[in-house]
Amino acid sequence: MKKLTYLATLAGSMLIATSCVDLNQEPQSFISEEEYISTINQESLEKAVSALYNNLWHDNYGFNSRIQRIQVCADEITYRAAKPGNELAYYDQLSPNIGANTADFDTSWELFYFTIANANKLIYFAKAPSDATEEEVTKFNSVLAEAYFMRGLSYFYLVRMYGNVPIIPENGNETTINCPLSTPEEVYNKMIVPSLEYAVTWLPETPRSGNSSTPTKWAAETCLADVYITMAGWPLKKEEYYAKAAEAAKDVLDHNEYHQQEANYEDLWKETNKNNSEFMFCLHHSHANKVMASNYGKSYYPADFYNKKEEKARNGWADYYARKEAFENYPNDKRKKWNFMTEWYSTANNNQIVQWQDSPDGLPCISKYYNYNQGNPGENAQANGVTCIYRLADAKLLYAEASTRATGSVNQDALDAINEIQKRAGYEDANIALTTTTDPQAFLEDVSKERSYEFFAEMRRWFELVRTEQVSVKRAETWNGSFFQTQGHYYFPIPSAQILLTGWTNNPGY
Structure with a gap:
């Protein structure tokens, strides 16, 4: 593994990246990276974990941009047709192009595996000091749990976007090009669910940073509910996971005392209020301070x-x-x-x-x-603000949907969850009827609509339409003859460089 000449550089910039190149280099130094991480103290661990959020952000046109671009495949945002050669046209036509859209795939693949590799190093090598008290060990593990959360979250995006992806060993001795592809089910069972379960167990109930720039236990459990509801849909279709999703989301709604629904919807999106507690986990942007600026x-x-x-x-x-x-x-x-x-x-x-x-x-x-x-x-x-990945409204709508799908009936808690969001939106003031139906299919349609309204342009819609197999319904004008229709899947292409280096078989049609 790469060696570090000066230990001080690790605390600030954290860890080396992973990509499609061989990382088994041996430049001279006095101590290995692994040896340093194994003796890391609480303060250095916090700095190292915080660097993972920069890894996920990647740059001004990394996560914030690439995940938004693929949402053009869905039914809420679109592109400028008058722009010559606009690559987003391929997404609009539900026919991603491995050449024209390559920057999206190259960047998202790199940023997720960059985050995973660096999280792995911390998970594998970082140990609480041998003389630490029980309280200090707990605090150490609660910070380390952020690395587990980031690893689980990154793999979750990868399997939804690419399907079969490699699992990188925790010890950091191998890169993506040295690993075979694993099926989505294997990645869920081996990496995503265990990572998030650890995060739920060890993350604090209030954020370490004092705001949503670091995740809480409730953020991890909401993500876990999202994972379970996705496992219940396409492609795994393991419907028994709807009950697990409902249980996880309900635990957040019943026991979380930190994350509270903001009184006014518009206040969520004001720069002066971006630290409000409804946000569970976000990337925090600052153009003025040149820290993870947004697009x-x-x-x-x-x-x-x-x-x-x-x-x-x-x-x-x-x-x-x-x-x-x-x-x-x-x-x-x-x-x-x-x-x-x-x-x-x-x-x-x-x-x-x-x-x-x-x-x-x-x-x-x-x-x-x-x-x-x-x-x-x-x-x-670039601009300021946050890129919201999870907020309390996610848990409410996840519960409303998952509980109904799990039981085939609509309970009062599910009605309350959707109504709380609708009331904040001003349905009653605008003489818009609240959802009152107890017909399961009608209720689920209301939940899906409400999710599209509440999370408009928040980079969620495509993933919902895929897991519920609603792309052909919501994009009916484009579906027939599209790439996704003819190939029978919703995956994007694994980057060409990875295919050339590994000899993997790309997703069908690419």
């Missing part, structure tokens, strides 16, 4: 945007728009006004206001993250 800057503004306050053109990149149907079918509740920009000053209209229908691209904009732009709409490519 919420120009990507979400229209190509013809004019900043009236500055009297200056701030043309956005228009990477993402809302789908017309998603906007038109969205209930007229409090969330809709916050989530969509329907008019703006336009350079294509002599710097005067244009309605979305009359704009050059003819689509409504996604305004959910606009408050993250430091008060300068459209000025910067």
Whole structure:
């Protein structure tokens, strides 16, 4: 393994990366990385674990960008057709292209395995000091549990995106190119579920960092519920896991005292309130401090945007728009006004206001993250804010769905869970009926709709449509003849470099 000349560098930058190259190098040093990690103290462990969140972020166009891009396959966001050679068109047509979309696959594969490899090193080598008290050992293990959480989460994304993927040994002596592909079921049973179970056992009930930048026990248990409900759907279809998902989500709802539902939906997405307790686990961004900046800057503004306050053109990149149907079918509740920009000053209209229908691209904009732009709409490519991976609303809707699928009936707790979200959205004030049906199929349809409204543009929708096999229904206009339809799966291609180096067989059709 790679050796470190100066131990001080490890505490700050943490661990070496893993990729498709051989890491078994032997530069000279005084002590091995493994030896250093095995004697790591509490403070250094916390710094090392915190570096895993940078690994997951990867760069400005890493996790935050790549996971959003694949959501164009789903039914809530779309792309700018007027942009020449826009690679997102392949996702819109449900036909990913191994060449045109290669940066998405290369980047996501690398960032997840980078995170896994570094988490593995900590899990395998880091040990509490031999003279530590029981209390100190518990504290040490609670921090180490963050590495387990990050490993489980990373594998979870990998199997949903790529299907068969390699399992990397904890000892760090092998890389992806030295390992065979494992089936999704093997990865779930050997890595994802055990990692998250450990995290649930050892993570604290309140975040180490004081905010959602580090996960709690409840974040891990919500992720575990998400894992179980996914195992119950496509491709494993092990329906017995619906009960496990319901049990995990219900435990979060019944016993968590830290994560509480924010009173106002829009306050979730304000920079000044991004440390609210409803967020369970997020990547925290800071453009100003150059710490894990997000892609919420120009990507979400229209190509013809004019900043009236500055009297200056701030043309956005228009990477993402809302789908017309998603906007038109969205209930007229409090969330809709916050989530969509329907008019703006336009350079294509002599710097005067244009309605979305009359704009050059003819689509409504996604305004959910606009408050993250430091008060300068459209000025910067990167922005502040958070990328929310789990929040309390996830646990509520996971429970509502999983309990109904597990029992074939709708219980009062499930109704309460969805109603709490609907009431915050202002259904009653807007004379929109709350969900009251106890018909299982009608209720599940309401839950799916509510999830699409509540988590609009939060990078969840594609994974839901895949596990419930609803892509052909929600994207019916494109389904027939699409790549996913003809190949009979929903996976993206394993990066070409991995295939060339390993001789693996790629997913069908690539």
